[in-house]
Amino acid sequence: MSARPPIRTFKPRRRPLSDARAALLERLAPAWCLPETGAPFDPTVTFGRSAPLVLDIGIGFGDTLTTIAGERRDWDLIGADVHTPGIASTLARIEAMELTNVRLVHGDALVFVERLAPASLDGIWVFFPDPWPKARHRHRRIASESNIETFVALLRPGGSLHVATDIDDYAAQVERVCGSHPALDGGVVPRPGWRPRTRYERKGMTAGRRAIDLIYRRA
Ligand SMILES: C[S@@+](CC[C@H](N)C(=O)[O-])C[C@H]1O[C@@H](n2cnc3c(N)ncnc32)[C@H](O)[C@@H]1O
Numbered sequence: 001m002s003a004r005p006p007i008r009t010f011k012p013r014r015r016p017l018s019d020a021r022a023a024l025l026e027r028l029a030p031a032w033c034l035p036e037t038g039a040p041f042d043p044t045v046t047f048g049r050s051a052p053l054v055l056d057i058g059i060g061f062g063d064t065l066t067t068i069a070g071e072r073r074d075w076d077l078i079g080a081d082v083h084t085p086g087i088a089s090t091l092a093r094i095e096a097m098e099l100t101n102v103r104l105v106h107g108d109a110l111v112f113v114e115r116l117a118p119a120s121l122d123g124i125w126v127f128f129p130d131p132w133p134k135a136r137h138r139h140r141r142i143a144s145e146s147n148i149e150t151f152v153a154l155l156r157p158g159g160s161l162h163v164a165t166d167i168d169d170y171a172a173q174v175e176r177v178c179g180s181h182p183a184l185d186g187g188v189v190p191r192p193g194w195r196p197r198t199r200y201e202r203k204g205m206t207a208g209r210r211a212i213d214l215i216y217r218r219a
Contacts, residue, residue, distance in 0.1 A: 005111070006110035006147075007144075008108075009147075010108075010130055017084055024088050028095060029106065032094055032102070032103055032104055033106050035105075036105055036106070036108060036111050037111060037112075037114070038115060039115070040115055040117060041117075043120070046103060047076045047101065051075055052075045052076070052122040052123070053075070053076050053077075053078070053123075054075060054076070054121065054122060054125060055077075055078050055079075055109070055154070056078070056125040057109040057124065057126045057129075057142065058080070058109070058129055059080065059086060059087075059090060059104075060081065060086050060128075060199075060200055061086045061089045062081075062086060062089060062090025063196055063199070064127055064198055065077055065090065066093040066094060066099065067196045068194070069097075069101050069102045070097050075122075076101045076102075077102050078103050079104050080108075080112055081104075081105075082106070082107060082108060084106065090104060110142075118154065119153070119154070119155065119156045120156070122160075123155075123159055124151050124159075124160075124161045124162070125162050126161070126163045126164075127162075127198070128165060128166065128198065128211075129142045129170070131165070131170055143170065143173055143174045143178075148177050148178060148184075149181075152181060152183050152218060155218040157218055160215050160217045162215045163178075163214045164195065164211050164213045165214075166211050166212065167209070171212040171214060175188070178216045183219050184218060185216065185217050186214065186215045186216035187215075187216075188213065188214050189213050189214065190213070192213060195213070
């Protein structure tokens with residue numbers, strides 16, 4: 001691990017788990033959750049094959065992760081979130097859908113990435129990151145220059161970083177940071193039909209917001 005812990009990009013939520021969710025977590029986490037810290041991660045050992053590998057940062061309730069994992073069984077996906085009820089719900093979906101190509105990290109994705117080899121990811125998804133709208137909290141946005149630098153180093157040449165946000169000012173930040181990065185090429189794209197609408201996106205739509213998708217490919 002690096003000397004200093006990463007700046008926290010999520011809001012602490014301390015609501016206790018229901019008994020049912022706690023039991024689910026206890027039963028399923030050992031099989032599907034990867035430790036946040038530890039030895040370098042070898043996907044061929046974990047998944048038993050070599051396949052395109054995607055990291056979904058901030059999975060929420062795991063709708064996008066599990067839907068795509070079900071549709072793309074030829075991909076391997078790792079989803080990370082600190083939100084315990086979301087991890088429990090995602091585990092339930094993994095079991096119900098009999099997915100073998102997903103693993104979860106119940107923890108900070110920015111800590112877990114230290115286990116990943118450079119240029120080992122085909123994709124990084126950051127869908128509806130916590131917006132941190134107040135000026136004094138902006139340094140907590142996950143799309144900071146230093147985090148984008150980390151993500152670029154993790155992508156294989158040709159791999160892509162996909163951010164979706166319904167906060168205009170957040171999209172502008174991504175455009176500014178990624179658009180000026182010498183190893184990235186891309187920008188705003190039409191909303192891809194394959195990206196499921198999560199409850200977070202739907203809530204934003206009800207409030208009159210619209211999603212902006214940005215995709216940057218590593219040169
Ligand atoms: C606004 S929610 C969006 C969830 C989901 N992607 C969606 O579209 O519905 C953002 C999520 O990112 C998670 N998050 C933020 N920073 C994170 C980090 N460094 N590591 C893991 N999860 C993080 C939060 O806990 C939260 O669940």
